[in-house]
Amino acid sequence: MSTQPQAPSTPRQPPPQHSAIRSLLRLWPYVRQIRWFLFGSTVAALLASLSALVIPLVLKSIVDGPVAHRDTAGLWQQGVLLLVLGLLEAGLFGMRRLLVARPLASVERRMRADLYARLQRLPVSFHDRWASGQLLSRATSDMYTIRLFLAFPLIFLIVNSMVFLTGIGIMFSLDWQLALITVLPAVPLIVLCSWFERRYSAASRLSQDQNGDLATVLEESVLGIRILKSFGRHRTMAARYRAQAELLRETELKKARLLADLWAVIVGLPELALGVSLAVGVVQVAHGSTTAGTLVGFLSTALSLRWPVESLGWLLAYSNEAATATDRFFEVLDARPADAEDEARAASGTPTTEAATSGTASTEQPARDGIRLTGVRFRYPDAPAGSPDLLSGLDLHIRSGETMALVGLTGSGKTTLTALLPRLYEIDSGRITLDGQDIREIPRARLRELVSMAFEEPTLFSASVSENVLMGAPDAPAEALDRALDVAQAQFVRTLPEGVDTQVGEQGLSLSGGQRQRLALARAVVGAPEFLVLDDPLSALDVHTEALVEQALRQVLSDTTALVVAHRPSTVLLADRVALLADGRITAVGTHHELLESSPDYRELMSGERAEDGSLVR
Numbered sequence: 125m126s127t128q129p130q131a132p133s134t135p136r137q138p139p140p141q142h143s144a145i146r147s148l149l150r151l152w153p154y155v156r157q158i159r160w161f162l163f164g165s166t167v168a169a170l171l172a173s174l175s176a177l178v179i180p181l182v183l184k185s186i187v188d189g190p191v192a193h194r195d196t197a198g199l200w201q202q203g204v205l206l207l208v209l210g211l212l213e214a215g216l217f218g219m220r221r222l223l224v225a226r227p228l229a230s231v232e233r234r235m236r237a238d239l240y241a242r243l244q245r246l247p248v249s250f251h252d253r254w255a256s257g258q259l260l261s262r263a264t265s266d267m268y269t270i271r272l273f274l275a276f277p278l279i280f281l282i283v284n285s286m287v288f289l290t291g292i293g294i295m296f297s298l299d300w301q302l303a304l305i306t307v308l309p310a311v312p313l314i315v316l317c318s319w320f321e322r323r324y325s326a327a328s329r330l331s332q333d334q335n336g337d338l339a340t341v342l343e344e345s346v347l348g349i350r351i352l353k354s355f356g357r358h359r360t361m362a363a364r365y366r367a368q369a370e371l372l373r374e375t376e377l378k379k380a381r382l383l384a385d386l387w388a389v390i391v392g393l394p395e396l397a398l399g400v401s402l403a404v405g406v407v408q409v410a411h412g413s414t415t416a417g418t419l420v421g422f423l424s425t426a427l428s429l430r431w432p433v434e435s436l437g438w439l440l441a442y443s444n445e446a447a448t449a450t451d452r453f454f455e456v457l458d459a460r461p462a463d464a465e466d467e468a469r470a471a472s473g474t475p476t477t478e479a480a481t482s483g484t485a486s487t488e489q490p491a492r493d494g495i496r497l498t499g500v501r502f503r504y505p506d507a508p509a510g511s512p513d514l515l516s517g518l519d520l521h522i523r524s525g526e527t528m529a530l531v532g533l534t535g536s537g538k539t540t541l542t543a544l545l546p547r548l549y550e551i552d553s554g555r556i557t558l559d560g561q562d563i564r565e566i567p568r569a570r571l572r573e574l575v576s577m578a579f580e581e582p583t584l585f586s587a588s589v590s591e592n593v594l595m596g597a598p599d600a601p602a603e604a605l606d607r608a609l610d611v612a613q614a615q616f617v618r619t620l621p622e623g624v625d626t627q628v629g630e631q632g633l634s635l636s637g638g639q640r641q642r643l644a645l646a647r648a649v650v651g652a653p654e655f656l657v658l659d660d661p662l663s664a665l666d667v668h669t670e671a672l673v674e675q676a677l678r679q680v681l682s683d684t685t686a687l688v689v690a691h692r693p694s695t696v697l698l699a700d701r702v703a704l705l706a707d708g709r710i711t712a713v714g715t716h717h718e719l720l721e722s723s724p725d726y727r728e729l730m731s732g733e734r735a736e737d738g739s740l741v742r
């Protein structure tokens with residue numbers, strides 16, 4: 125383990141060049157379905173706010189009317205009117221919330237479902253590049269931010285602007301000179317808000333990305349807790365977490381400072397203007413150019429506009445965060461899914477260019493040709509520039525019904541090669557056929573039914589044993605499950621508290637490595653696949669269990685065409701023939717005994733002798 129764990133490698137997106145409004149407009153397809161609820165909620169909030177604005181006018185008429193004329197009956201009437209207005213305001217605000225709560229929850233659910241569905245469709249190369257915490261934070265905190273924006277800031281940006289304009293109109297109608305003094309600060313405020321928006325969106329993007337990084341560190345530490353503890357690295361990891369949290373803290377403080385600056389001006393300037401208009405108003409009343417009631421009405425109106433103005437900073441800040449969350453959501457949704465090409469091709473009815481021009485059309489191949497790789501080239505998209513291709517023109521033919529073992533030095537590309545068959549990665553050039561049919565012409569879902577895999581790292585999901593195994597063939601009958609468990613020597617599941625219905629913990633942590641490997645093997649064979657790919661399937665088994673699994677596997681392998689990555693002679697012996705992978709090509713093919721005789725590289729590999737630099741002794 126390196127002394128300093130690596131930072132998550134998720135590509136950082138440059139700050140968006142477009143405005144927050146453009147980002148938020150992309151939510152329209154989701155918002156469209158609930159637009160009438162949002163409209164109703166906005167109208168309710170607007171009516172509530174406007175009824176609050178009427179209160180100062182009632183106050184004015186109380187001061188100029190019943191109070192000035194000592195009219196007690198009139199005072200009661202106006203008092204009741206004030207009470208009704210207050211109740212109306214409270215009732216309408218309550219209704220506003222009720223109207224949007226359920227529809228917004230369904231918007232959030234749909235967005236989350238779309239994000240999840242897209243993550244499932246995105247190619248493995250996408251997941252290689254993106255740290256899991258980044259995806260996790262998009263599916264959780266970003267969704268929450270967007271929902272909250274739709275519930276509150278969106279509605280109140282509209283409502284408060286309208287209330288503000290109406291209030292200004294009322295103030296002008298009461299006393300245009302005082303109104304002019306009060307609205308004068310609006311000019312510098314508009315300039316400040318646009319400056320703020322730019323700064324705040326950059327900070328908000330950074331903070332949301334840093335949140336994702338933090339989630340990644342947390343997730344890795346939880347999943348790798350055993351390794352961290354056993355190597356005594358929990359302090360290093362804690363230090364890394366603290367460093368990451370510190371970065372986030374600094375960004376959050378920067379955001380808070382920006383917001384505080386904006387707030388100080390947003391609150392300070394109008395207060396100043398209000399003070400000036402109060403002084404001018406008092407002088408006007410003294411000179412008799414306006415009534416005391418008008419001044420009270422004017423000041424009450426101005427004061428009731430404090431919330432719409434003061435909330436502006438908060439609403440703008442939250443809208444910016446929602447715009448960033450929307451950008452982050454669509455970064456995933458805009459990524460090209462692995463099967464997009466298939467769909468386009470299916471729609472146009474044309475095969476791939478390369479398959480169409482390769483000269484060997486699928487129908488010309490013999491019907492049961494097994495697995496054939498021809499001139500396959502592949503390199504990982506993020507391989508260092510100038511490094512040779514991992515697979516450089518590889519040819520291999522596994523006959524129908526044959527089991528081929530694949531051997532090679534560690535890092536030679538064996539696992540990579542197995543991942544090419546079900547198209548977890550796309551080859552750069554060349555061709556792979558299954559019984560003569562180019563794998564690019566087989567719909568992905570069908571291809572993955574045809575090719576079943578057991579990976580070197582046997583991942584299990586938080587589900588029952590049977591659900592985990594039947595993932596390989598959801599419609600398989602109960603006998604198939606029993607047979608698969610027998611083949612994989614996984615009879616231990618029957619002794620679990622609830623047999624095959626026992627829930628295995630997150631990633632199957634409650635099971636031993638060998639037990640997990642046996643369940644992963646059962647998953648691969650349960651559907652009696654036509655093509656089976658096993659990546660070192662027996663590596664975690666004890667010698668006794670390995671012998672038993674081998675015995676049962678022989679039976680399964682006899683009915684299928686299989687590629688088995690092997691590190692040990694015992695696994696190699698399961699195969700009819702062996703292929704040696706070196707320098708990006710298959711350099712030798714034959715039976716175990718033939719290769720032992722004819723290939724010095726193979727002999728060295730099987731005996732475990734290597735040169736000091738790790739290469740084979742030639």
Ligand SMILES: Nc1ncnc2c1ncn2[C@@H]1O[C@H](COP(=O)(O)OP(=O)(O)OP(=O)(O)O)[C@@H](O)[C@H]1O
Nearest residue numbers: 252504506507514533534535536537538539540541
């Ligand atoms: N997702 C990836 N992105 C970039 N490079 C990768 C990726 N996965 C593997 N590699 C690199 O490709 C090379 C081949 O890896 P691969 O896992 O296929 O080897 P292998 O022969 O199966 O090794 P082993 O016997 O140790 O399992 C290695 O150098 C590895 O670092």
